Amino acid sequence: MISRGGLAAVTLTACFLSSEPPEQTPPLNGCAASAFVDGGSATTVTFGGEDGSPLFGYSPACLHVAPGSSVTFSGDFSVHPIAPGASPTETDAGSPQSPIAETVSGSSLTVQFPTAGTFPYFCEMHYAAGMAGVVLVQ
Numbered sequence: 001m002i003s004r005g006g007l008a009a010v011t012l013t014a015c016f017l018s019s020e021p022p023e024q025t026p027p028l029n030g031c032a033a034s035a036f037v038d039g040g041s042a043t044t045v046t047f048g049g050e051d052g053s054p055l056f057g058y059s060p061a062c063l064h065v066a067p068g069s070s071v072t073f074s075g076d077f078s079v080h081p082i083a084p085g086a087s088p089t090e091t092d093a094g095s096p097q098s099p100i101a102e103t104v105s106g107s108s109l110t111v112q113f114p115t116a117g118t119f120p121y122f123c124e125m126h127y128a129a130g131m132a133g134v135v136l137v138q
């Protein structure tokens with residue numbers, strides 16, 4: 001038999017487990033601290049449906065690499081022009097002097113990241129649909 005006190009404790013525990021833990025910092029371009037995947041020393045970010053990437057997204061959108069790494073963005077830039085910085089819906093611009101150059105044509109862009117930093121980027125056409133990402137270099 002469950003006492004009234006026991007039932008209340010069970011209910012409180014269930015509520016606690018179903019809620020999200022509080023974020024230490026707000027996610028930038030949709031990238032919470034726990035969302036970053038380790039890309040190693042060289043990796044590719046696909047987008048716009050290429051190689052199974054989301055049609056209006058990047059894969060992986062939240063990428064962690066070491067300083068000195070290169071990252072190749074692969075997809076159709078004429079459909080998904082990329083720009084450095086936080087999406088216009090965001091307030092945190094990330095680190096200054098992003099090595100990601102605005103690119104509006106072609107299908108491949110390789111970017112060297114010589115120094116540590118947080119380098120957000122977004123699709124100028126579809127950022128409102130969440131097409132944005134971050135390269136975290138550290």
Ligand SMILES: [Cu+2]
Nearest residue numbers: 080123126131
């Ligand atoms: Cu796009």
